[in-house]
Amino acid sequence: MTTPHKYVRTEDAPLLPPPATEAGITGWLWQNIFASMADYQSIGAAIRSLFMITFSLLLVYVFINQTFGLIDFAILSAVWSDPDGLKREACWTVQQGGALPDGWHGACWPFVWAKQKFAWFGPYPSEELWRVYIALAVGTVGLIWALLDRMPYHRQVGVLMLTIYPLLAFILLTGGNNEASLTSIGVWIFGGLAMISVGRMGAAGYLGAVFAEISSVFSIVGWGIIALNVVRGIASVDFNLTPVGTGDWGGLLITLVVALTGIVASLPLGIILALGRRSQMPVVSILCTIFIEFWRGVPLITVLFMASVMLPLFLPAGVNFDNLLRALIGVMLFSAAYMAEVVRGGLQGIDKGQYEGAQAMGLSYWQTMRLIILPQALTHVIPGIVNTFIGLFKDTTLVSIVGIFDLLGAGQSAVADAAWSTPVQAITMYLYIGVIFFIFCFGMSRYSIFMENKLSKSRRH
Amino acid sequence: MTKHSISSLIYDSKLRGYFFQALILLGLATSVWWIIDNTVTNLADRGKTVGFGFLGENAGFQISATLGTWIFDYNVGQSSYLDVYFIGITNTFLVAILGIAGATVLGFTVGIMRLSKNFIVRSFATIYIELLRNLPLLLQLFFWYFAVLRALPSKRERIEIIPDAVAMNITGLYLPAPIVGPGFIYSVIAFLIAVVIVYMLKRWAQKRQSQTGQRFPVFWTGFGLIIGLTVLVFLSTGSPLNWSYPEFKTTGAILRRGFQSGSGMVLVPEMLAVWLALTLYTAAFIAEIVRAGILAVAKGQTEAAFSIGMRPGMTLRLIIIPQALRVIIPPLTSQYLNLTKNSSLAVAIAYPELVSIFAGTALNQVGKEIEMIFMMMMVYLTFSIATAAFMNWFNARVKLVER
Numbered sequence: 001m002t003t004p005h006k007y008v009r010t011e012d013a014p015l016l017p018p019p020a021t022e023a024g025i026t027g028w029l030w031q032n033i034f035a036s037m038a039d040y041q042s043i044g045a046a047i048r049s050l051f052m053i054t055f056s057l058l059l060v061y062v063f064i065n066q067t068f069g070l071i072d073f074a075i076l077s078a079v080w081s082d083p084d085g086l087k088r089e090a091c092w093t094v095q096q097g098g099a100l101p102d103g104w105h106g107a108c109w110p111f112v113w114a115k116q117k118f119a120w121f122g123p124y125p126s127e128e129l130w131r132v133y134i135a136l137a138v139g140t141v142g143l144i145w146a147l148l149d150r151m152p153y154h155r156q157v158g159v160l161m162l163t164i165y166p167l168l169a170f171i172l173l174t175g176g177n178n179e180a181s182l183t184s185i186g187v188w189i190f191g192g193l194a195m196i197s198v199g200r201m202g203a204a205g206y207l208g209a210v211f212a213e214i215s216s217v218f219s220i221v222g223w224g225i226i227a228l229n230v231v232r233g234i235a236s237v238d239f240n241l242t243p244v245g246t247g248d249w250g251g252l253l254i255t256l257v258v259a260l261t262g263i264v265a266s267l268p269l270g271i272i273l274a275l276g277r278r279s280q281m282p283v284v285s286i287l288c289t290i291f292i293e294f295w296r297g298v299p300l301i302t303v304l305f306m307a308s309v310m311l312p313l314f315l316p317a318g319v320n321f322d323n324l325l326r327a328l329i330g331v332m333l334f335s336a337a338y339m340a341e342v343v344r345g346g347l348q349g350i351d352k353g354q355y356e357g358a359q360a361m362g363l364s365y366w367q368t369m370r371l372i373i374l375p376q377a378l379t380h381v382i383p384g385i386v387n388t389f390i391g392l393f394k395d396t397t398l399v400s401i402v403g404i405f406d407l408l409g410a411g412q413s414a415v416a417d418a419a420w421s422t423p424v425q426a427i428t429m430y431l432y433i434g435v436i437f438f439i440f441c442f443g444m445s446r447y448s449i450f451m452e453n454k455l456s457k458s459r460r461h
Numbered sequence: 462m463t464k465h466s467i468s469s470l471i472y473d474s475k476l477r478g479y480f481f482q483a484l485i486l487l488g489l490a491t492s493v494w495w496i497i498d499n500t501v502t503n504l505a506d507r508g509k510t511v512g513f514g515f516l517g518e519n520a521g522f523q524i525s526a527t528l529g530t531w532i533f534d535y536n537v538g539q540s541s542y543l544d545v546y547f548i549g550i551t552n553t554f555l556v557a558i559l560g561i562a563g564a565t566v567l568g569f570t571v572g573i574m575r576l577s578k579n580f581i582v583r584s585f586a587t588i589y590i591e592l593l594r595n596l597p598l599l600l601q602l603f604f605w606y607f608a609v610l611r612a613l614p615s616k617r618e619r620i621e622i623i624p625d626a627v628a629m630n631i632t633g634l635y636l637p638a639p640i641v642g643p644g645f646i647y648s649v650i651a652f653l654i655a656v657v658i659v660y661m662l663k664r665w666a667q668k669r670q671s672q673t674g675q676r677f678p679v680f681w682t683g684f685g686l687i688i689g690l691t692v693l694v695f696l697s698t699g700s701p702l703n704w705s706y707p708e709f710k711t712t713g714a715i716l717r718r719g720f721q722s723g724s725g726m727v728l729v730p731e732m733l734a735v736w737l738a739l740t741l742y743t744a745a746f747i748a749e750i751v752r753a754g755i756l757a758v759a760k761g762q763t764e765a766a767f768s769i770g771m772r773p774g775m776t777l778r779l780i781i782i783p784q785a786l787r788v789i790i791p792p793l794t795s796q797y798l799n800l801t802k803n804s805s806l807a808v809a810i811a812y813p814e815l816v817s818i819f820a821g822t823a824l825n826q827v828g829k830e831i832e833m834i835f836m837m838m839m840v841y842l843t844f845s846i847a848t849a850a851f852m853n854w855f856n857a858r859v860k861l862v863e864r
Contacts, residue, residue, distance in 0.1 A: 033580050036577070036578050037579075052579060052582075055582065056579060056581045059585045280478065281478050281482050283482035283486060284485060287485070287489070293845070293849075297845030298838050298842060299802035299805040299806075299816070300802075302816060302834065302837055302838055305816070305834060306834050310834060312503070313499070313504065314496045314499055316499050317502060394596075394597040395597070397599040398599060401806075401808060408603070412603065415607065426603075426608045427604070430604045434596055434600055434604075437597055437600065441594075441596070442595045445591075445595065
């Protein structure tokens with residue numbers, strides 16, 4: 001029996017609400033805005049608080065000012081339509097000879113509507129645009145399907161997007177019907193088959209144990225030759241499509257073609273270069289290092305200049321490359337060097353035990369890389385790879401400097417059109433192009449962050 | 462026995478390595494030879510020769526007045542193509558250095574703002590970074606040049622930023638130009654001597670503090686010494702520095718109105734646009750690097766510093782920044798490199814830098830593709846390799862610090 005003490009509480013203390021500075025909206029506001037402005041304990045703290053107040057007010061002012069300025073320019077004050085076909089006069093003020101009040105400053109959207117087809121597809125013939133639409137639609141659907149893990153067969157769709165889709169897009173966009181003789185395709189395919197059979201015989205041990213390993217190379221090369229010639233064959237079939245030369249491509253279409261080709265080609269090339277740079281063989285590693293550092297050391301513009309000016313000199317007389325292909329080669333080599341460094345970062349992060357484990361199991365070099373090292377290294381650097389893609393996508397704008405009309409180049413040449421000459425012409429077009437680029441780049445960077453979070457979750461066991 | 466030794470030779474991985482390397486070298490040599498052979502044939506077909514003799518020839522085109530043309534005293538028809546090359550290099554590095562300075566200051570500011578506890582400051586920095594990073598640099602360059610700077614007042618008008626000293630119109634930004642009189646060199650020498658003295662003072666103060674624990678107010682003494690000594694010498698030599706203010710005429714013949722040449726100093730709008738675009742674009746990347754660098758310093762470091770009684774300012778200066786810099790500097794250097802390479806985009810708005818005047822205008826006139834592109838690439842490559850060498854040295858030094 002214990003004696004009850006008066007000062008001992010017999011029931012629970014009442015639950016008080018959390019202090020206003022810790023919970024709810026007021027808490028959030030206090031912690032995130034006002035706490036940094038409310039310390040006047042010492043002179044230093046007071047100066048800091050006052051600075052914070054002024055600085056925050058300034059930023060809020062700039063933000064509101066700019067946002068309203070943009071909304072006013074792009075929506076409220078903008079000219080939306082040009083029903084009378086006045087062209088530039090639709091966006092002229094009274095002073096300039098138009099109908100708008102003096103001091104007007106707003107977007108001239110009819111100009112963009114008039115140039116929209118040009119900005120998207122360049123001089124691509126209008127009656128053939130359905131082909132571009134199909135290629136874009138299949139590409140978009142396929143890409144989204146392949147990138148979302150939740151979709152069934154997303155891996156298989158990804159493989160199709162990398163193999164069949166480029167061919168489909170090539171035929172749709174150019175019209176196919178390339179000149180290639182059936183005999184040459186036939187001879188090549190026969191050669192490929194012969195190489196595969198040599199490879200098979202070697203693998204089965206008919207050619208002696210020594211050749212067992214080299215024979216796999218024969219098989220790979222054989223399959224490569226056959227695949228290449230099947231592509232050549234299909235590309236030379238006459239689908240009865242009007243041929244459209246790359247000179248008639250332009251706008252966003254070129255941007256996407258350059259970016260996607262660069263992206264698709266740079267990854268395998270980059271992997272090979274990265275493996276080469278880490279190779280035990282000094283010649284291979286030195287050559288790969290020189291290659292990578294050379295391309296990384298020069299600006300892309302100089303590469304494009306080189307591709308457009310020097311490439312014709314390097315090739316036999318008579319071999320004439322199309323302008324777009326030259327730029328594509330430049331972009332591919334350039335981005336492969338950057339990709340190689342990203343992949344190398346991933347390879348360096350792999351534990352040495354992984355290599356030793358693979359060796360202990362008797363895997364060959366290529367088996368080790370394909371089955372053990374690369375799958376781990378590549379997943380680690382997916383964010384880096386996506387960032388390189390974003391850089392590449394933005395860099396495609398540089399092809400406009402060597403005379404290929406990508407989205408920015410097409411926009412820039414539209415800005416030079418005197419029929420629409422107004423003081424707001426340039427800024428309207430840049431706003432439009434900027435929004436398109438922002439959607440693509442921001443989308444990719446969000447995807448990179450999403451993958452980063454997913455990977456860091458799956459790595460945390 | 463012989464059979465065994467042959468197969469062991471083939472299975473010898475070292476020997477096989479030599480074989481593959483020889484094969485690769487052979488393939489490389491063949492393709493290089495093929496390219497050279499093609500080039501020689503093509504050049505012969507076009508009736509061209511290879512050689513650097515053209516560098517001595519006189520360049521017959523106008524280059525807008527910039528630092529490069531001023532340093533190398535460019536005159537149409539008198540200066541050589543070699544001068545054009547050096548003017549291009551000067552202008553490239555001028556805009557690169559100004560851009561690096563601007564982007565570093567802005568980038569560090571935005572990066573620290575991004576980590577602020579204040580929501581307004583933090584989100585403003587985030588918006589800035591996301592907006593600038595996700596738009597192509599060339600688009601931003603066009604925006605500043607064609608949309609913003611073209612909207613400035615015409616040649617006969619101006620916007621005054623500091624009355625009678627700094628003003629702007631469509632022909633550029635006008636600033637007062639310093640005119641150095643005789644004897645100014647003594648002030649420079651005094652400044653340098655003061656810097657050396659302060660450096661020695663700092664070393665002595667550090668040594669004394671580590672031996673006796675007594676502190677010495679190095680910062681304020683040094684500050685006073687550098688300013689005081691320089692100003693004293695400057696005044697005693699009779700203030701040998703004058704300013705030439707840009708002269709603006711609003712009266713007189715219409716064609717003579719506006720800024721008068723020969724007064725003040727002008728920054729051409731092309732350069733302003735390139736500088737603005739490079740600074741704002743690169744600052745967004747630097748901000749992310751700075752943020753990542755500061756976040757990379759473990760929280761325990763701050764807590765440990767507080768627990769031994771360091772104040773927040775000291776903690777930042779002595780504990781966090783030195784460790785964050787180790788993470789920040791390597792990617793920061795590569796951003797500086799990117800900025801320098803990106804300055805080549807200036808060709809799109811005809812700022813007279815290396816690509817624009819040498820590989821553009823001069824190449825069109827001379828037609829020596831191989832030599833000129835080679836010379837142009839060498840500049841960028843040399844700079845890249847020098848930076849890489851610095852990075853290796855820096856990394857080695859930082860590694861030693863880490864025990």
